[in-house]
Amino acid sequence: MGGWLRIAGLGPGAEAMVTPEVSAALAEATDVVGYVPYVERVPPRPGLTRHGSDNREEIRRAEQALQMAADGHRVVVVSSGDPGVFAMAAAVFEALEAGEPAWSSLDIQVLPGISAMLAASARVGAPLGHDFCCINLSDNLKPWALIEKRLRLAAEADFAMAFYNPRSRARPEGFGHVLQVLREACGPQRPIVFARAVSTPEESVRVTTLGEADVEMADMRTLVMVGSSQTRRLERDGQPWVYTPRSAP
Amino acid sequence: MGGWLRIAGLGPGAEAMVTPEVSAALAEATDVVGYVPYVERVPPRPGLTRHGSDNREEIRRAEQALQMAADGHRVVVVSSGDPGVFAMAAAVFEALEAGEPAWSSLDIQVLPGISAMLAASARVGAPLGHDFCCINLSDNLKPWALIEKRLRLAAEADFAMAFYNPRSRARPEGFGHVLQVLREACGPQRPIVFARAVSTPEESVRVTTLGEADVEMADMRTLVMVGSSQTRRLERDGQPWVYTPRSAP
Numbered sequence: 001m002g003g004w005l006r007i008a009g010l011g012p013g014a015e016a017m018v019t020p021e022v023s024a025a026l027a028e029a030t031d032v033v034g035y036v037p038y039v040e041r042v043p044p045r046p047g048l049t050r051h052g053s054d055n056r057e058e059i060r061r062a063e064q065a066l067q068m069a070a071d072g073h074r075v076v077v078v079s080s081g082d083p084g085v086f087a088m089a090a091a092v093f094e095a096l097e098a099g100e101p102a103w104s105s106l107d108i109q110v111l112p113g114i115s116a117m118l119a120a121s122a123r124v125g126a127p128l129g130h131d132f133c134c135i136n137l138s139d140n141l142k143p144w145a146l147i148e149k150r151l152r153l154a155a156e157a158d159f160a161m162a163f164y165n166p167r168s169r170a171r172p173e174g175f176g177h178v179l180q181v182l183r184e185a186c187g188p189q190r191p192i193v194f195a196r197a198v199s200t201p202e203e204s205v206r207v208t209t210l211g212e213a214d215v216e217m218a219d220m221r222t223l224v225m226v227g228s229s230q231t232r233r234l235e236r237d238g239q240p241w242v243y244t245p246r247s248a249p
Numbered sequence: 250m251g252g253w254l255r256i257a258g259l260g261p262g263a264e265a266m267v268t269p270e271v272s273a274a275l276a277e278a279t280d281v282v283g284y285v286p287y288v289e290r291v292p293p294r295p296g297l298t299r300h301g302s303d304n305r306e307e308i309r310r311a312e313q314a315l316q317m318a319a320d321g322h323r324v325v326v327v328s329s330g331d332p333g334v335f336a337m338a339a340a341v342f343e344a345l346e347a348g349e350p351a352w353s354s355l356d357i358q359v360l361p362g363i364s365a366m367l368a369a370s371a372r373v374g375a376p377l378g379h380d381f382c383c384i385n386l387s388d389n390l391k392p393w394a395l396i397e398k399r400l401r402l403a404a405e406a407d408f409a410m411a412f413y414n415p416r417s418r419a420r421p422e423g424f425g426h427v428l429q430v431l432r433e434a435c436g437p438q439r440p441i442v443f444a445r446a447v448s449t450p451e452e453s454v455r456v457t458t459l460g461e462a463d464v465e466m467a468d469m470r471t472l473v474m475v476g477s478s479q480t481r482r483l484e485r486d487g488q489p490w491v492y493t494p495r496s497a498p
Contacts, residue, residue: 021265084370090378093492097483104485110371114361121333122359129339133382141496150380153406157399234346236353243342247390
C-alpha cells in the first residue's frame with residue numbers, strides 16, 4: 001500500500017554533505033530507523049517517527065524496517081557516510097534474504113552518501129588518488145587472521161589503504177597489531193593519516209608516519225589512511241597535504 | 250586578493266547527488282575548469298567563465314586553475330564522481346608540488362562527491378559491503394604488469410573489487426586480459442556487475458558471472474565490480490540484488 005524502503009547515507013556529519021536525494025527521501029518518510037546518533041541527525045517533525053537502536057542490533061533493525069515498509073510505511077534506514085560501505089545496506093539485504101518471502105517484492109532503493117573515507121581523503125588532499133583498498137578493522141565479524149592476511153597482501157600490492165573501525169572496545173589491542181604489521185610491511189617512513197569526525201565540530205586530523213603512529217591517535221570515530229609507496233607529503237601552513245600521484249612505476 | 254581553489258566532485262551525473270557544499274562553491278565561482286563534459290554540467294551564468302579542456306590535459310588544466318586562483322579568481326576544478334578517486338585532486342597536487350612556490354599559500358579545499366563506485370554499488374545493493382579494493386584499469390599511467398599483480402593479490406585477499414576505466418581506446422585488449430586473470434583467480438561463478446553511466450539517462454546495469462562476462466559489456470563510462478567469495482546474488486523482478494555480507498569466515 002505505497003510503502004517503501006530507502007537505505008540512505010547521511011554523509012560524514014555536515015548538513016552540506018547530505019545529498020538532495022537523501023534529503024528528499026527524509027522529507028517524505030514516515031519512519032526513520034538507525035543507530036541512535038544517526039537517527040538524531042534527522043530533525044523531528046510531525047508525521048515522522050524516529051526509531052533509534054543500539055549499534056549491535058543491525059539485523060533486528062533491518063527486519064523492523066522491512067516489516068514497516070511491508071505494512072505500508074515510507075521508511076528510511078540511515079547510516080553515517082555511505083550505506084554500502086560497512087554500514088546498513090549489507091545488513092538489510094542479509095535480513096531480506098533470510099526473511100519473509102513477501103519482502104522480496106518491496107520497493108527498495110539504496111541512496112549513496114559521502115563515505116567517511118572520501119571525506120577524510122578530501123581533508124588532507126588526495127591520499128586515495130591511485131589504487132587503494134578499504135578494510136574494516138573490527139574483528140567482531142571476521143577472524144583476526146583474515147585481517148592480518150589482507151593487510152599483508154594489500155601492502156604487497158602497494159595499495160593505499162583506508163581503515164574503518166580501527167579500535168573496538170571488545171579488542172583494544174587489535175589496532176596495535178595492525179600498526180605493527182604495517183610497519184613491518186611498509187616501513188616506518190610511510191605516511192599515515194588519522195581523520196576523526198571529519199566535518200563535525202569535533203573534527204581533528206593528524207598526519208604522521210607509521211614509525212611515529214600510536215594506537216592512542218585513533219578512536220571509534222577515526223578513519224585511518226596509510227599511503228602507498230608513492231604517496232607524497234607536501235608541506236604547507238598547518239597540516240601537510242598528502243596525495244598519491246596518478247601514475248605508478 | 251581573495252582568490253581560492255576548490256577541487257569538487259559533481260557525483261555520477263544526477264543533480265540530486267550533487268552535495269549542497271559543491272553547489273554553493275559553484276554558485277560563488279568566477280571560473281570552472283575541467284574536462285569538457287563535466288564543465289558542461291555547470292549551467293552558464295553571467296560572471297562565470299567555463300574552461301573546458303581535453304581528457305588528457307590534466308596537469309595543464311591544474312596549472313591553469315592554480316594560476317587563476319593566484320590571480321584572485323574563485324576557481325572550481327570539477328571532476329565527475331569524487332575528485333580524490335582517479336580524478337583531478339591528485340593532478341592538482343602534482344601541479345602544486347612542481348609549480349610556483351607562491352601557489353603553496355593558496356586557499357585550497359577538496360570537496361568530496363558521490364564516487365561512481367558508491368553510486369554503482371547502491372544501484373545493485375551492497376557489493377562493496379565488506380572489505381574491498383578499487384583499481385584503475387587504465388594502463389596509461391602504470392605498467393600492465395602492476396595491474397595484473399594487483400588483480401592477483403586482490404583475489405588472494407578475497408576483496409570485492411571496483412574497477413575504473415575498464416576499456417581505454419589506447420589498449421582495447423587490456424580488459425580481456427583482466428577478465429581472464431579474474432576467471433583464473435576467482436572462478437567462473439563469481440558475480441560481476443557492469444554499471445554504465447549510473448544516474449544519467451544513459452544508465453544501464455547488468456549483473457552476470459565472470460564465466461559469462463564479455464569485454465563488450467564495458468565501455469569507457471562503465472564501472473565494473475567483482476564480488477568476493479562471500480558475495481551473494483538475490484533474485485527479484487528484473488536485475489538481481491548483489492551484496493557482500495558484513496561477516497567473513
